[in-house]
Amino acid sequence: MGPVQANQRFVATTVLSVLVVLTSWLGVAAPRDAAALSVAAVIVVIGVSLLTASGFRRDHPVATRAVLSLVTVDVLVAASSFWSATVNSNLAIGAAMSIVLLGLSFLTGSSGQISIGNGAFMGVGAFTVAIWANHHTSTPIAVVLLLAVVAGGLVGLLLGLPATRLRGPYLAGMTLAFAVAFGAILNLFGSWTGGDSGLQLPYAVNAPPWVVHFYSSATSSLTVNSVWLADVAIVTTGVALFFMANLFASRTGRAMRLVRDNDVAAELVGISLPRARVVAFVVSAAYAALGGGLWTIINNAVTPSTYGFALSITILSLVVIGGIGTIPGAIIGGVIYAFSANVISWITAHTGLNPQGNVASQLNGIIFGVLLVVTILFAPMGIAGIVRRWFARRSR
Amino acid sequence: MSALLTSRNVADLLGGVTNGVIYSLVALSLVLVWRSTRILNFAQGAMAMIATYIGFAILAPSTNYWISMAVAIVAGMVLGGATERVIVRALYGKPEINPVVAMVGFLLVLESVAAAIWSTSSRGLPTPFSMVDWQLNHKPVAMSPFALYEIITAVVVMSIIAVLFEYTKLGLQLRAAAIAPEVSRLLGVRVGRMLTLGWMLSSGVGAITAVLVASNYFTGLTPTTMDGVFAFGFIAAAIGGLDSPVGALVSGVAMGVVLQFVGDYLNSNAIILVALGMLVVSLMLRPNGLFSAERQRRV
CATH class of the missing domain: 1.20.1280 (Monooxygenase)
Structure with a gap:
C-alpha cells in the first residue's frame, strides 16, 4: 500500500x-x-x-x-x-462491560497475552471520571470520558513497559498484583478518591431537554433518564466497536496476530515486538477505563469495592466464555453480564435456595468459575468459537 | 544493647523477617510447580485456604492445633495431587494463556465454594503461642513467641524441601523429571508420578503457609485471606526467578523487610504499590528473575 x-x-x-x-x-x-x-x-x-x-x-x-x-x-x-428502566439499566451496564471485553479480547487476540487486572483499569477510568467531574462540573461528559481513556492508557503504559520483555504468566501475575493492589492505591490517594466511601458525581447525567421532548409528559423522568443512559452506553459501545473492528483488520492488527502466532517470524519481517506488545496492552487498558468511566456515569457514583479483584476475575471469565480474542466473543460476554444477575436470581427462585443464604450469594462465582474451567479445557474459543464451528460445518 | 533491640529500625527488621518468611513460603510453593510443570499456579492461595478450612473448620473446634494442622497438610497435598491429575494434565502443551485462565477459574470456584460452605465472615483460629511481644526493660521487642514459631516453621519446611531435593533419590528423580522429562522416562523415572508429587509438595507447603497466616489473630481465616499474601508471594517469586528456590527464599525475606520499612516510614497503603514498583523494575531489568540460571529467551 x-x-x-x-x-x-x-x-x-x-x-x-x-x-x-x-x-x-x-x-x-x-x-x-x-x-x-x-x-x-x-x-x-x-x-x-x-x-x-x-x-x-x-x-x-x-x-x-x-x-x-x-x-x-x-x-x-x-x-x-x-424497554423498562430495569432492562435499560442492565443494558447500559452490559454495554459498558462489552467495551472492557473488547479491549481484553484485543490484547489476547493480537498478542497472545492475558491480563487479570482489567477490573483495576476499569477503576482507573471510573475514578478519573468522578474526580474530574467533581472538580470541573462544566466539562462535557464526552470529554470527561475521553480523559478516562487517556488516564487508563497512561497507567497501562506504565504497567505495560515490562510487557515488552515478558511472556505469558509473568505478565498475568503482574496484572493480578495490580488488581489486588488497587484498593490500597485508592486509599493512598484517599483525599482525591474519597477513601472507602468513594465519590458521588456532583450532577446526574440526565436526558437533555430535546430528548425529554419526545416523551409524553406522563412518562416518568426515571424511565426517560434510564433510556438516555442506556443510549449513551450503546452509542459509546458502537463507536468503540467500530474502532476495534478496524484495529483488528488493520496492518497493526495483522502484525500483532503474527506476533501472537510466531514471534520469531514477526521479528524477521520487521515488526517491533516490544512496540506491538505495549500497544496491545495500552489499548486494552484504555478500553477498560472507558467502560469504567461509563459505569460511573450510569451509577452516578463510584465505590472502591466495585473495582476489587473479583471484578477482574469476572472480566476474564466473561471474555473466555464469550470467545477470547474475537469481537463477537466480547459482545456475547457483555450480554451474559447484562443478564447474569437475572438468571442467577431465577435459578435461586426455582431451586428453593434461601436468597439470603451463603450458597445463593456465591452461586454467581461458582457458576462462572466452573464455566471458565470447563470452557478453557474443552472449548477454548468459547461460545463464539462453538457457533463459528457450527456454521462452518453446516456450510460444508 | 537493649535500647538497640527495642529501637524502631530493629523492630522493622524483625517484623519484616516475620512477614518475609511467609512470602518466601508462598514463593517456594509457586517455584515447586513452575519448575516441574511450567505452570504458574494462580489457585495456590485458594487451594491452601481450602486445606486450612478442612483442617480447622470441619474438625471440632476443640481439636488439638497440631492435629488440625496435620489434617490441613494432608488435605492440601491430596488437593494438589488431584488438581494436577484432573485439571493441569489437560493443559500440557497448550498455549501459555490456557493454564493461566484455567487456574484463575479454579481459584474462583474454590473461593466461591468456600464462601458458600463457611460464609465470608472471618474465623479465628486457635493460636498455639502468644502473640504478645517479649519485653526487654519494659519495652517490647518486635518478636513474639508466635512470630518465632512462624520463622522456625518456615525454616524447617525449607530445610525439609532442600534435603529432599538435594540428598535423596526421590529428589533426584523429581529434578530429573522437571529438567529432562524424555531422558528421565527412558531411564525409568515415572515422570507423570513425579509431576503429581511436585504438585503435592507444593500444596503441602501452601497449606502450612495458610495455617500460619490464618493463625495470626489479626488476619483470621476467610475465603479471600490468601489473595493478598499470594500477590506478595508471586512478586517475591517473580523477582527471585520462578525457577529458583533460593531466589524465592532470599527475595521473599528481603521484600518483607523492605516493605516493613516502607509501611513504617511512609504509609501502610504504599506497601503493595512499592512491591508492584519493585516487580515492574526488576522484570524490566531481568525478566527471568535475579537468581535465575535460565538464559533470557531470544526472540
Whole structure:
C-alpha cells in the first residue's frame, strides 16, 4: 500500500467515524416518536441494503464496519425506548462491560497475552471520571470520558513497559498484583478518591431537554433518564466497536496476530515486538477505563469495592466464555453480564435456595468459575468459537 | 544493647523477617510447580485456604492445633495431587494463556465454594503461642513467641524441601523429571508420578503457609485471606526467578523487610504499590528473575 493510498484510507476512516458518531447521536432521537422511529427504520433499511449489495463488503471494508456498527446502535437505541428502566439499566451496564471485553479480547487476540487486572483499569477510568467531574462540573461528559481513556492508557503504559520483555504468566501475575493492589492505591490517594466511601458525581447525567421532548409528559423522568443512559452506553459501545473492528483488520492488527502466532517470524519481517506488545496492552487498558468511566456515569457514583479483584476475575471469565480474542466473543460476554444477575436470581427462585443464604450469594462465582474451567479445557474459543464451528460445518 | 533491640529500625527488621518468611513460603510453593510443570499456579492461595478450612473448620473446634494442622497438610497435598491429575494434565502443551485462565477459574470456584460452605465472615483460629511481644526493660521487642514459631516453621519446611531435593533419590528423580522429562522416562523415572508429587509438595507447603497466616489473630481465616499474601508471594517469586528456590527464599525475606520499612516510614497503603514498583523494575531489568540460571529467551 503506497503512502497516498494509506493517506486516503486514513481520511476515509476519519470521515466515516465522524459520520458514525453524528448519525448515532441523531439515532438517539428515536424514542417513541413516529417521525424519529421512521428515521431509525430508514437508517436500518439503507444500512442493510448497503451490506447486502454485491461487492460492497469486499470493496469497502471500513464502510462495511461503519454501517454494521451504525445499524446495530440504531436498532438498540430505538428498542431501548420501549424497554423498562430495569432492562435499560442492565443494558447500559452490559454495554459498558462489552467495551472492557473488547479491549481484553484485543490484547489476547493480537498478542497472545492475558491480563487479570482489567477490573483495576476499569477503576482507573471510573475514578478519573468522578474526580474530574467533581472538580470541573462544566466539562462535557464526552470529554470527561475521553480523559478516562487517556488516564487508563497512561497507567497501562506504565504497567505495560515490562510487557515488552515478558511472556505469558509473568505478565498475568503482574496484572493480578495490580488488581489486588488497587484498593490500597485508592486509599493512598484517599483525599482525591474519597477513601472507602468513594465519590458521588456532583450532577446526574440526565436526558437533555430535546430528548425529554419526545416523551409524553406522563412518562416518568426515571424511565426517560434510564433510556438516555442506556443510549449513551450503546452509542459509546458502537463507536468503540467500530474502532476495534478496524484495529483488528488493520496492518497493526495483522502484525500483532503474527506476533501472537510466531514471534520469531514477526521479528524477521520487521515488526517491533516490544512496540506491538505495549500497544496491545495500552489499548486494552484504555478500553477498560472507558467502560469504567461509563459505569460511573450510569451509577452516578463510584465505590472502591466495585473495582476489587473479583471484578477482574469476572472480566476474564466473561471474555473466555464469550470467545477470547474475537469481537463477537466480547459482545456475547457483555450480554451474559447484562443478564447474569437475572438468571442467577431465577435459578435461586426455582431451586428453593434461601436468597439470603451463603450458597445463593456465591452461586454467581461458582457458576462462572466452573464455566471458565470447563470452557478453557474443552472449548477454548468459547461460545463464539462453538457457533463459528457450527456454521462452518453446516456450510460444508 | 537493649535500647538497640527495642529501637524502631530493629523492630522493622524483625517484623519484616516475620512477614518475609511467609512470602518466601508462598514463593517456594509457586517455584515447586513452575519448575516441574511450567505452570504458574494462580489457585495456590485458594487451594491452601481450602486445606486450612478442612483442617480447622470441619474438625471440632476443640481439636488439638497440631492435629488440625496435620489434617490441613494432608488435605492440601491430596488437593494438589488431584488438581494436577484432573485439571493441569489437560493443559500440557497448550498455549501459555490456557493454564493461566484455567487456574484463575479454579481459584474462583474454590473461593466461591468456600464462601458458600463457611460464609465470608472471618474465623479465628486457635493460636498455639502468644502473640504478645517479649519485653526487654519494659519495652517490647518486635518478636513474639508466635512470630518465632512462624520463622522456625518456615525454616524447617525449607530445610525439609532442600534435603529432599538435594540428598535423596526421590529428589533426584523429581529434578530429573522437571529438567529432562524424555531422558528421565527412558531411564525409568515415572515422570507423570513425579509431576503429581511436585504438585503435592507444593500444596503441602501452601497449606502450612495458610495455617500460619490464618493463625495470626489479626488476619483470621476467610475465603479471600490468601489473595493478598499470594500477590506478595508471586512478586517475591517473580523477582527471585520462578525457577529458583533460593531466589524465592532470599527475595521473599528481603521484600518483607523492605516493605516493613516502607509501611513504617511512609504509609501502610504504599506497601503493595512499592512491591508492584519493585516487580515492574526488576522484570524490566531481568525478566527471568535475579537468581535465575535460565538464559533470557531470544526472540
